[in-house]
Each structure stands twice: as C-alpha cells, then as structure tokens.
Amino acid sequence: MSRRRIAAVVLRQFYLMRGSIARVLPLFIWVAVDMVLWGFITRYLNAISRAGLDFVPTLLGAVLLWDYFTRVMQGVTITFLEDVWSRNFLNLFATPISIGEYVTGLIVSSLLTSALGLVVMLVLATLFFGLSFLGYGAALIPFLLILVIFGLALGVVGSAVVLRLGPASEWFIWPIPALVAPFAGVFYPISTLPTWMQYVGRMLPPAPVFEGLRGIVAGRGVSMPALAWGAALAIAYLVAACLIFGAVYRHAARVGLIARYSAESPG
Amino acid sequence: MPPEQHVLDVNNLHKIYAADIVAVDRISFHVARNEIVGLLGPNGAGKTTTINMILGVLTPTSGSIRIDGIDIARDRRHALERTNFAAVYAVLPGNLTIEENLRVFGMLYGVARLQQRIDTVVERFDLAYLRNRRTGVLSSGEQTRVSLAKAFLNEPKLLLLDEPTASLDPAAADDVRRRIRAYADEANVGILWTSHNMYEVAEVCQRVLFLSHGSVLLEGDPRTLPSEHGHKTLEELFITVAREPLTLAAP
Numbered sequence: 001m002s003r004r005r006i007a008a009v010v011l012r013q014f015y016l017m018r019g020s021i022a023r024v025l026p027l028f029i030w031v032a033v034d035m036v037l038w039g040f041i042t043r044y045l046n047a048i049s050r051a052g053l054d055f056v057p058t059l060l061g062a063v064l065l066w067d068y069f070t071r072v073m074q075g076v077t078i079t080f081l082e083d084v085w086s087r088n089f090l091n092l093f094a095t096p097i098s099i100g101e102y103v104t105g106l107i108v109s110s111l112l113t114s115a116l117g118l119v120v121m122l123v124l125a126t127l128f129f130g131l132s133f134l135g136y137g138a139a140l141i142p143f144l145l146i147l148v149i150f151g152l153a154l155g156v157v158g159s160a161v162v163l164r165l166g167p168a169s170e171w172f173i174w175p176i177p178a179l180v181a182p183f184a185g186v187f188y189p190i191s192t193l194p195t196w197m198q199y200v201g202r203m204l205p206p207a208p209v210f211e212g213l214r215g216i217v218a219g220r221g222v223s224m225p226a227l228a229w230g231a232a233l234a235i236a237y238l239v240a241a242c243l244i245f246g247a248v249y250r251h252a253a254r255v256g257l258i259a260r261y262s263a264e265s266p267g
Numbered sequence: 268m269p270p271e272q273h274v275l276d277v278n279n280l281h282k283i284y285a286a287d288i289v290a291v292d293r294i295s296f297h298v299a300r301n302e303i304v305g306l307l308g309p310n311g312a313g314k315t316t317t318i319n320m321i322l323g324v325l326t327p328t329s330g331s332i333r334i335d336g337i338d339i340a341r342d343r344r345h346a347l348e349r350t351n352f353a354a355v356y357a358v359l360p361g362n363l364t365i366e367e368n369l370r371v372f373g374m375l376y377g378v379a380r381l382q383q384r385i386d387t388v389v390e391r392f393d394l395a396y397l398r399n400r401r402t403g404v405l406s407s408g409e410q411t412r413v414s415l416a417k418a419f420l421n422e423p424k425l426l427l428l429d430e431p432t433a434s435l436d437p438a439a440a441d442d443v444r445r446r447i448r449a450y451a452d453e454a455n456v457g458i459l460w461t462s463h464n465m466y467e468v469a470e471v472c473q474r475v476l477f478l479s480h481g482s483v484l485l486e487g488d489p490r491t492l493p494s495e496h497g498h499k500t501l502e503e504l505f506i507t508v509a510r511e512p513l514t515l516a517a518p
Contacts, residue, residue, distance in 0.1 A: 002377065004374050004377060005374065005375055005377070007374060008371050008372075008374035008375045011370070011371055011374065012360075012363070012367075012371045015363055015364075015367045015371070016362060016363070019362070019363075019401075020362075082360075082362075086360035086361065086362060087358075088359075088360050089324075090319075090322075090324060090354070090356075090357045091357055091359060091360075091372070091417075092375070093323070093324050094322040094323060094324055094347065094350075094351075094352060095347060095372065095375040095376055096343070096344040096345075096347040096348045096375065096376065096377065097375050098343075098344065250326070253323075253324060253325060253326045254325075254326045255284065255285065256284065256316070256319070256325050258319075258324040258325070259315075259319040259322075259324045259325055
C-alpha cells in the first residue's frame with residue numbers, strides 16, 4: 001500500500017473542505033444541535049424525576065456516542081460521494097491507486113473529519129450540561145473503538161451500495177443509522193424489544209456498548225465478554241464490508257460501470 | 268518493429284458485455300515509442316471500450332494488454348504508473364483548483380519532485396495565470412488544457428487521448444494539437460489518439476487503425492491509406508468504413 005496515494009484521497013477531501021463552508025459546517029452543526037436538544041431534554045427529565053435519577057450520563061452520553069458513530073459512517077460515504085458528484089471515477093481509477101488504498105483513504109478522511117464533530121459535542125455536553133465523559137472510565141476506549149469500527153464498516157458498505165446501484169441510490173445510505181438505532185438499544189435495554197428484534201440487536205456491535213454505558217451509570221459495571229463480542233463483530237463487519245466493496249468494484253469494472261458512472265447502473 | 272520498442276501491445280483483446288454484445292472482437296495492435304497512432308471508427312465501433320480496457324477501468328473478457336512490457340492484468344500499479352489519458356468526457360473535478368487537482372493526481376500517479384513537475388506542465392499548457400482557479404469555471408479550451416496537463420504530469424510512456432479536441436473551436440484545437448505534438452516529441456511518448464476529425468488525424472498520426480464492429484478493419488498510413496482503397500480522402504474512407512465495411516478488405 002502506498003501512503004502517498006492514501007494521502008492523496010485525504011488531501012482531496014481537505015482541499016474540498018478548505019474551500020467550502022457548506023462542507024465544514026455539517027461536520028459539527030447537526031451534532032451540536034443534537035447536543036443542545038438532548039441536553040435540555042435530560043435537564044427536564046432530571047427536574048421531573050422523583051427518584052433523583054441523573055439522565056445526563058445515560059441519555060446525553062448515548063446521544064453523543066450515537067452521533068459520533070453516525071459521523072464516522074457519513075465521513076466515509078461523503079468522501080466517496082464527492083467522487084460520485086464530481087464524476088471522478090474514470091480519472092481516479094485510471095491511476096495506479098488500488099481499491100485497498102482508496103478505501104483506506106476514505107477511512108482516514110472519516111476518522112479526521114468525525115474527530116472534529118466529537119470535539120464539538122464533548123465541549124458542548126461538558127460545558128453546558130455537565131456530562132463527564134471520563135466518568136465512564138477505561139471502558140470509554142472500547143466503546144469508542146467498537147462504534148468507530150462499525151461506523152466505518154457501514155460507511156464502506158453504503159459506498160458499495162451506491163457504486164453498485166448508481167448515484168440516485170445515495171438516499172439509501174442516509175437513513176442507515178436511524179434504521180439500526182432501534183435494534184442497537186441506544187436509549188433502552190434490548191430486553192425491552194420483541195424477541196426477534198433482540199436477535200437482530202445481539203448481532204449489532206453497538207448493542208453491548210450502550211448496555212455497558214447503562215451498566216456503568218447504574219453501578220453494575222461493564223460485561224467484558226459482551227464488549228469483546230461487540231469488538232469481534234465490528235471487526236468482522238469491517239472486513240466483510242471491505243470485501244464487499246472490492247467485489248462490487250470488480251463487478252463494476254466488468255460491466256463497464258466505472259467508465260460510465262454518470263447514469264444509473266447497467267445492472 | 269521489435270516488441271521491446273512498443274509502449275503498448277494489445278493481443279487478442281476481446282470484450283463481451285451482458286446479452287452477448289461483442290464490443291471488441293479479438294483485436295491486436297501495438298503503439299511504438301515516439302509514435303502517434305489513430306484509433307478510428309464510427310460511434311459504437313469499440314474505440315472507447317478499447318481505451319477503457321487499456322486504462323484498467325474495464326476488465327477484458329479475454330486477451331492481454333502490455334504497457335511498456337508490463338501486463339496490466341498482473342501488475343496494474345506499475346502498468347498504470349506509465350500511462351495517462353485525457354478525454355473530452357473525463358474533465359477533472361470542477362470543485363478543485365488546477366493546482367489542487369494536479370497535486371492530488373500527481374500523488375496518485377506517484378510523481379517525483381511533484382511541485383517542479385506541476386510548474387512544468389502548468390507552464391507548458393499556458394495555465395500559470397489560472398492555476399488557483401477552480402477547473403469547473405474554466406472554458407472548454409482551458410479545461411482541455413488542464414486535462415492534458417494532468418495527462419503529461421507523470422511523464423507517461425503511453426498516452427491515451429480520446430477525442431481531445433472534440434469540444435474546441437478550430438483555432439483552439441490547432442493550439443492543443445501543437446502543444447501535444449511538441450511535448451510528445453520531447454517526452455519520447457507513444458500516443459493512441461481517437462478522433463472523428465479526419466483532418467486532425469491526417470495531420471498528427473503516423474499510422475491509423477480503423478475499427479468497425481469491434482474489429483480492426485484497416486491499418487496503415489493516413490496519408491496513403493485512402494488511395495490504397497480507392498478514396499480521395501481519409502474522410503471518404505471513414506464514411507465507407509461506417510456505412511459499407513464489408514466492401515473493404517480486412518488486413
């Protein structure tokens with residue numbers, strides 16, 4: 001793998017952002033709005049709760065982690081979609097870049113851009129609503145890692161979907177986090193769900209993260225085997241996502257889609 | 268000409284799309300160093316399909332492509348490091364400046380001493396005064412020059428030009444042809460050039476290949492080929508290839 005070619009993909013994204021406020025603002029504006037909205041909701045819930053519960057570390061913490069996961073996924077897909085929107089596939093894939101280098105470039109771009117969103121969320125949640133991120137302890141590291149890896153996996157799969165089905169299919173990938181959230185138990189234990197939804201939830205890496213988060217707040221601690229299962233699942237999904245992207249690319253090169261990627265998929 | 272002097276060797280190249288559509292039918296040809304070869308034919312003859320396979324963005328059904336002696340199917344990276352292209356339908360991302368585009372593509376092609384190289388091609392294609400302008404706001408002629416600057420950025424051994432002057436007025440087209448020829452002479456590059464402008468082809472190409480229905484129908488010197496087949500001009504010969512290919516002998 002050539003680090004220079006990977007850097008070229010990242011540099012292109014940096015150039016685009018440097019010259020466009022419309023690209024920079026969405027990196028943090030929506031997550032900031034979410035923090036403010038959920039910050040006030042948790043304040044209200046704290047005020048009306050007779051049990052003296054603190055909703056900040058459970059609800060606001062969950063929103064923060066979920067928004068970060070969403071930013072990671074969208075960081076991959078938006079970097080990929082820039083090539084779709086600028087009809088750049090022919091220029092790009094006629095260079096010596098390999099699919100591994102390209103996907104790595106998408107991932108590095110996503111990690112850098114999503115970090116900006118995370119910092120903004122942390123500042124808002126800590127300064128204005130008293131969320132102590134460090135209160136989660138060392139478990140925060142596996143929490144973030146699992147969400148990052150799974151977010152990258154969904155981003156790579158979403159990009160593969162657009163590559164396979166054509167530019168109009170980008171609307172399939174925007175709602176993916178909203179579709180996953182009910183199964184992943186972001187705001188409630190997955191035991192709340194019907195049995196079939198619990199089965200789906202157990203196959204989603206974020207589920208043990210949010211179970212763990214609630215466990216810490218409730219003083220039960222984190223189930224390390226559950227976190228290990230979540231991490232293993234996330235890694236497996238990322239590997240599978242990269243393989244799927246490679247297979248979709250090879251199909252696209254076989255049917256001529258790379259060279260003429262401005263209309264819909266030829267099938 | 269010995270194969271070691273070829274920058275491009277295409278052997279039995281074959282491409283079938285779904286529904287058994289034969290786009291390219293077992294064609295073989297070569298391009299030598301310092302040679303400009305015209306790839307001609309009517310729309311749908313298989314020119315762009317052939318170029319896409321040489322660029323590695325379309326997988327052949329069978330056959331082989333060697334660029335500067337390197338089989339693209341076995342060693343895509345090294346083969347494509349020696350290649351570049353410009354096509355009227357493949358403009359560079361319009362949301363980046365010329366300088367930014369050249370830097371990104373220079374890194375993708377692994378160009379050494381990149382800044383120096385960018386300065387050279389920007390100067391050569393008269394883009395210095397535009398280098399911080401976004402390519403999307405440039406005129407057709409300027410965008411063509413930017414595509415050519417990108418195409419020469421990595422000092423390719425093989426250059427593929429797919430209708431490089433198609434969107435230009437005659438004066439701008441003449442200017443672009445002169446720049447390409449001047450640079451090609453210096454850089455010892457082999458060029459595969461497609462065009463529907465037979466005047467242009469006769470002016471720049473040393474040899475032409477006529478494609479029809481995915482096969483090479485004729486091959487030869489564009490200045491003598493018409494008379495060899497009973498035509499006065501290359502344009503007349505082109506029209507015969509397009510309308511009555513069966514009246515012409517296969518090579």
